[in-house]
Amino acid sequence: xxxxxxxxxxxxxxxxxxxxxxxxxxxxxxxxxxxxxxxxxxxxxxxxxxxxxxxxxxxxxxxxxxxxxxxxxxxxxxxxxxxxxxxxxxxxxxxxxxxxxxxxxxxxxxxxxxxxxxxxxxxxxxxxxxxxxxxxxxxxxxxxxxxxxxxxxxxxxxxxxxxxxxxxxxxxxxx
Amino acid sequence: xxxxxxxxxxxxxxxxxxxxxxxxxxxxxxxxxxxxxxxxxxxxxxxxxxxxxxxxxxxxxxxxxxxxxxxxxxxxxxxxxxxxxxxxxxxxxxxxxxxxxxxxxxxxxxxxxxxxxxxxxxxxxxxxxxxxxxxxxxxxxxxxxxxxxxxxxxxxxxxxxxxxxxxxxxxxxxxxxxxxxxxxxxxxxxxxxxxxxxxxxxxxxxxxxxxxxxxxxxxxxxxxxxxxxxxxxxxxxxxxxxxxxxxxxxxxxxxxxxxxxxxxxxxxxxxxxxxxxxxxxxxxxxxxxxxxxxxxxxxxxxxxxxxxxxxxxxxxxxxxxxxxxxxxxxxxxxxxxxxxxxxxxxxxxxxxxxxxxxxxxxxxxxxxxxxxxxxxxxxxxxxxxxxxxxxxx
Numbered sequence: 001x002x003x004x005x006x007x008x009x010x011x012x013x014x015x016x017x018x019x020x021x022x023x024x025x026x027x028x029x030x031x032x033x034x035x036x037x038x039x040x041x042x043x044x045x046x047x048x049x050x051x052x053x054x055x056x057x058x059x060x061x062x063x064x065x066x067x068x069x070x071x072x073x074x075x076x077x078x079x080x081x082x083x084x085x086x087x088x089x090x091x092x093x094x095x096x097x098x099x100x101x102x103x104x105x106x107x108x109x110x111x112x113x114x115x116x117x118x119x120x121x122x123x124x125x126x127x128x129x130x131x132x133x134x135x136x137x138x139x140x141x142x143x144x145x146x147x148x149x150x151x152x153x154x155x156x157x158x159x160x161x162x163x164x165x166x167x168x169x170x171x172x173x174x175x
Numbered sequence: 176x177x178x179x180x181x182x183x184x185x186x187x188x189x190x191x192x193x194x195x196x197x198x199x200x201x202x203x204x205x206x207x208x209x210x211x212x213x214x215x216x217x218x219x220x221x222x223x224x225x226x227x228x229x230x231x232x233x234x235x236x237x238x239x240x241x242x243x244x245x246x247x248x249x250x251x252x253x254x255x256x257x258x259x260x261x262x263x264x265x266x267x268x269x270x271x272x273x274x275x276x277x278x279x280x281x282x283x284x285x286x287x288x289x290x291x292x293x294x295x296x297x298x299x300x301x302x303x304x305x306x307x308x309x310x311x312x313x314x315x316x317x318x319x320x321x322x323x324x325x326x327x328x329x330x331x332x333x334x335x336x337x338x339x340x341x342x343x344x345x346x347x348x349x350x351x352x353x354x355x356x357x358x359x360x361x362x363x364x365x366x367x368x369x370x371x372x373x374x375x376x377x378x379x380x381x382x383x384x385x386x387x388x389x390x391x392x393x394x395x396x397x398x399x400x401x402x403x404x405x406x407x408x409x410x411x412x413x414x415x416x417x418x419x420x421x422x423x424x425x426x427x428x429x430x431x432x433x434x435x436x437x438x439x440x441x442x443x444x445x446x447x448x449x450x451x452x453x454x455x456x457x458x459x460x461x462x463x464x465x466x467x468x469x470x471x472x473x474x475x476x477x478x479x480x481x482x483x484x485x486x487x488x489x490x491x492x493x494x495x496x497x498x499x500x501x502x503x504x505x506x507x508x509x510x511x512x513x514x515x516x517x518x519x520x521x522x523x524x525x526x527x528x529x530x531x532x533x534x535x536x537x538x539x540x541x542x543x544x545x546x547x548x549x550x551x552x553x554x555x556x557x558x559x560x561x562x563x564x565x566x567x568x
Binding site for chain 2: 003004006007009010011013014015017018021022025029052054075076077123125126127128129130161162
């Protein structure tokens with residue numbers, strides 16, 4: 001094959017990767033159900049991508065003594081699905097599944113990152129919130145504020161994406 | 176190595192004395208050689224400057240967009256990134272392949288295109304608040320540039336691919352590490368195994384004449400990473416007695432999977448490579464030996480400091496082997512790697528042994544003296560070898 005054809009094909013391949021990447025995220029963002037999750041921020045910095053805050057949610061810690069699960073022998077690295085119910089406007093964990101749950105309308109996909117006695121530490125892929133340079137510390141101060149929450153979109157496969165950060169039900173804007 | 180001048184000044188003078196060539200012919204040859212050297216040197220300068228320029232532009236674009244992220248609408252961000260990636264890539268293609276006027280600059284722009292492609296992935300991830308330091312982003316970047324490496328045999332992008340492979344491993348460990356685990360202590364073993372794996376992948380490329388150029392990049396990167404991992408393993412911190420290591424299951428799985436792949440590749444290279452040269456057999460044997468040692472160390476931690484001694488001896492042995500093979504094959508890259516590690520090894524071990532034994536003033540004076548004299552001797556030896564290789568060519 002001639003070099004110019006190879007070049008064009010590689011360019012198209014790159015474009016496909018980027019478009020699929022954007023497409024998957026847009027699918028979750030546009031088709032997903034909007035849920036509020038209570039959160040607490042901690043500030044670090046990503047080398048590649050400027051400032052961000054690490055977020056921890058109430059649903060990041062799942063107590064197996066209080067939340068029913070269809071499986072008990074969880075290991076670090078296990079993929080799990082957490083069914084959510086809305087309580088006082090916020091999503092809370094109602095049941096833990098090891099496999100994709102059937103019949104549940106709202107659930108979020110996560111990975112077990114730690115197990116301490118009967119408490120699972122879970123990551124959902126929504127633990128980073130990117131902000132303009134230098135704003136990370138400002139958000140960290142919000143820890144002292146009450147009712148800090150994140151609005152997430154959760155699609156029918158359990159994938160979640162952050163759509164906005166809220167305090168006292170007001171969206172925080174950095175513009 | 177790039178320098179392919181067949182004759183030098185001494186030979187030309189000898190030819191004049193023997194009457195093989197006339198004075199005029201000799202002058203013409205010397206002028207041509209001088210001009211060729213100037214051109215070579217200027218080419219190297221252009222390559223270096225344009226590559227540095229490409230990297231700086233890449234970093235600049237990443238930082239610009241990272242810091243102005245919230246002020247731009249999503250569609251503008253994507254278009255800016257896609258536009259700069261496509262623009263750099265296309266211009267590079269025109270300069271390097273179509274017009275062939277500024278080949279080196281074209282190559283640098285193509286490299287910049289590959290960097291910007293990665294930046295696009297990372298910054299789109301930021302746009303959607305995908306978790307920071309996610310290792311899968313590096314895998315996507317790697318998958319994107321691999322077709323370029325193989326379709327167009329681009330050496331700098333092959334180097335970038337090797338680098339991404341090792342950063343991906345590091346990030347994977349970092350993201351999956353438990354706070355109480357010993358993953359960080361075990362990291363050099365994982366890097367040693369993956370360095371040998373990349374070396375094996377590189378050797379496999381030698382089965383096809385077309386892919387040798389890529390195989391060489393992988394082999395050299397594999398050697399560099401393996402040597403770095405071995406060097407780390409010479410420290411008590413990494414290979415001293417720790418009893419049972421508390422490693423996460425993903426880490427252990429990673430070491431096992433990479434080891435199996437590396438063993439299979441090294442065995443294939445050892446038994447199926449048609450060029451059964453002594454060096455090739457030696458490379459295979461060393462690779463398999465190192466893998467065996469890495470696995471024994473990983474699964475059977477010692478109750479004494481035996482591994483510290485063993486890794487020190489092995490590193491010394493490998494430095495010697497690199498220097499001998501580099502000398503025999505007239506391969507300056509291998510000689511340079513050997514020299515660098517010999518020097519680092521000597522300095523570090525000098526500090527280890529004499530820091531406690533000598534008074535501070537003598538420690539620093541003797542250290543300075545050894546450093547100065549040693550660097551003069553090693554640099555002289557290195558240059559001598561380089562000159563010798565050029566003459567032999």
